[in-house]
Amino acid sequence: MPIPLLKNTSISKKLYFTIGIMAVLILIEICVLGFALSTLSSIRAYVNGEALWSKAQRDASMQLRLYAYSGDDEYYKSFLRNLSVPMGDRQARIALEKPVPDIEAAKAGLLQGHNHPDDIDGMIKLLLRFGHNPYISRTINYWRKAETSLQKLIPVSRQLHLAFKSGAFNDNETKDYIKQIKNISAEIAPAEDGFSVTLGEGSRWLEQMVLRTLMAVALTVEITGIIIALSISKNIRKGLGSIITVAQRLAGGKLDERVVMKSADEIGQLAATFNTMADHLQNTIEQFKTSETKLRSFFDSTLACHVLLDKDLRMLYYNKASVEFARKHYHHEVRQGMPVEEWVQANRREHFVQNCHTAMDGQIVQVEIPITYVSGESYWWSLTFAGAYNTDGEVIGVSYHAVDITERVQQESEIRSHNALLKEIAFIQSHSIRRPVASILGLMNVFEADEWIVDQEGLTMLKAATLELDNNIRNITDMIHEDELSEGVKSGKSAIKI
Numbered sequence: 001m002p003i004p005l006l007k008n009t010s011i012s013k014k015l016y017f018t019i020g021i022m023a024v025l026i027l028i029e030i031c032v033l034g035f036a037l038s039t040l041s042s043i044r045a046y047v048n049g050e051a052l053w054s055k056a057q058r059d060a061s062m063q064l065r066l067y068a069y070s071g072d073d074e075y076y077k078s079f080l081r082n083l084s085v086p087m088g089d090r091q092a093r094i095a096l097e098k099p100v101p102d103i104e105a106a107k108a109g110l111l112q113g114h115n116h117p118d119d120i121d122g123m124i125k126l127l128l129r130f131g132h133n134p135y136i137s138r139t140i141n142y143w144r145k146a147e148t149s150l151q152k153l154i155p156v157s158r159q160l161h162l163a164f165k166s167g168a169f170n171d172n173e174t175k176d177y178i179k180q181i182k183n184i185s186a187e188i189a190p191a192e193d194g195f196s197v198t199l200g201e202g203s204r205w206l207e208q209m210v211l212r213t214l215m216a217v218a219l220t221v222e223i224t225g226i227i228i229a230l231s232i233s234k235n236i237r238k239g240l241g242s243i244i245t246v247a248q249r250l251a252g253g254k255l256d257e258r259v260v261m262k263s264a265d266e267i268g269q270l271a272a273t274f275n276t277m278a279d280h281l282q283n284t285i286e287q288f289k290t291s292e293t294k295l296r297s298f299f300d301s302t303l304a305c306h307v308l309l310d311k312d313l314r315m316l317y318y319n320k321a322s323v324e325f326a327r328k329h330y331h332h333e334v335r336q337g338m339p340v341e342e343w344v345q346a347n348r349r350e351h352f353v354q355n356c357h358t359a360m361d362g363q364i365v366q367v368e369i370p371i372t373y374v375s376g377e378s379y380w381w382s383l384t385f386a387g388a389y390n391t392d393g394e395v396i397g398v399s400y401h402a403v404d405i406t407e408r409v410q411q412e413s414e415i416r417s418h419n420a421l422l423k424e425i426a427f428i429q430s431h432s433i434r435r436p437v438a439s440i441l442g443l444m445n446v447f448e449a450d451e452w453i454v455d456q457e458g459l460t461m462l463k464a465a466t467l468e469l470d471n472n473i474r475n476i477t478d479m480i481h482e483d484e485l486s487e488g489v490k491s492g493k494s495a496i497k498i
Contacts, residue, residue, distance in 0.1 A: 018228050025221040032217045036210040042126035043203040045119035049089065050199055052114050054192055056085030057150055061185045064157055068177045071164045079157060083150075088112025090147045093140065096127050135202030142195035149187040156180050243274055255282040305402040308388060313340040313356055316397060329373045345371070356398045359385035368405060380409040424479065436472070439465035 009017070060082035067075035091109030095102040103124060110120045130136045160177050242259050249257040258278060259271040305325055308317035315338040326334045330343060344352045348371070355365045365385040372378040384401040440462065 015232070018225070018232060021228060022221070022225050025224055029214075029217050029221050032214055036214050038122050039126060039206055039210050041119065042122035043206055045115060045123050046126070046199060047203065048119075049110075049113060049115050049123070050196060053086050053089055053146075054196075056082045056114075057146075057188060057192070058185075060086075060150075060153065061181055064153060064160070065178050065181050067157075067164075068160055068174050068181065076157070076161055083153070083157075085113050086147065086150055088114075089143075092124075093127075093143060093147075096124065096131070101128060130202075130206065133202065133205070135198060135205050139195055139198040139202050142191050142198055146188050146191035146195055149184060149191060152184045152187075153181065156184070243271055246274070246278070250278060250281070255285060303404065305400075307400045307402075308397060309340070309356065309400060310397040311360065311395065313353065313398070314338065315343075329377075345373075355383075355385040356400070359387045359398050360395050362387060368409075370409075378406075379404055380406045436465040436468040440469070 060079050063075045063079040063082060066072070067079060088109045088111070091112065092106040093109075095105035095109060101124075106124050107120050110123060111117065115123065127136070127140075131140065156177060163173065246257045246259045255278070258275045302319070303321055305322040306317075306319045307315060307322055310316050315334060315336055317336075318334050323334055326332060326343060332342070334343065340349065340353065340356075348369075355367070358365050364387075366383070368380065368382050370378055370380050382403040382405045384399075384403075386399045386401075387395050388397045388399045390396050
């Protein structure tokens, strides 16, 4: 589950936040590690200090007994030097047990106790931090008991020293002093042993406590880092997964799918941009479909055949007229990818391919030719070959258009026939009809003369001119009638459409 505070934070800031948290946790881990090492080092220093304390106590007792036997002042001085070691430790303990610990006095006492200067600060901190711990508290109690017993040597040593100075000293007194020293040493031994045992127990407890703390901090660092990393990774993966899912649905045709934005980071911004792109894509496709519908409606409403071929002369697009034409004359269905060999007759395929290549070279080819099909029907076609280009101006194929011009060619033929007939009628009018008309007009002029006398020759000439005129008029009428019959027959054949 994503961290709510990081939901609307940018990915870069999330990464910085993760690095910052990890750095803080690592710093804490280093501090804990430093504390652990320091504490363990301090425990080691106390163990070493206990050994120095015990050795100094035993040496002091031995030097005092030797002094009792010999009366040599060097043994007494050695006793005092050895005694100063536990007395220095005592000074440090008392200084630290004050309501306001006297750190300087404690340092001086530990130095007097022959502890290493580098260990002194750690020993003081350990006693202040864990002085109330049961193990450390018991250790200190044994420390006090041992010091109390050890202090008994001081008055004995002073009495012994005064006795040697006064000279009043016999063997019995010597034995008595030696016995006292031995008894004091025997009294110290249990407290010293208890100090060692409880110090060992305390050191083991502290070691385990430090290791558990160190382990807990290490686990906290690792788990926190993993949780933050997984949270951020899950957030990013979930956002990208939603975008990918919607993209796949869009690719499958579900154009109304949109990404649900759940954050304001870069993934959310990407989702918003993706949704805007999807809206634009949907609008573009809808506009394209509308344009395609209009264009297809336009092309399908025409009687001309329109075909778009690719550069290999395979069908990419065709209209309804092309489908109906193929069914009628080739008895098969056109389809996308159909090669030119399947729908162009073999006897004109070479010229067709040549015209297509010419069109792809940038020239528009327009031809009008008659084509006779296997059914025996003949049609005149106006064929146009033009190059097809994409939006970058690259040639992608050929746009082929075929328009049935059979009716127009027939009409032109009829017009030419009518024109020939009119020319022939005009010729007859200008030559054959004008001659008898001229003859009749000439006779009329003769008839109108005052001295004209009707005779057989004149009537014969008039009759001959009139018959010639009637015959020419009959010829013209027959020619017009034959032309009307021919036109009716032709109009019956011109009803075939593609």
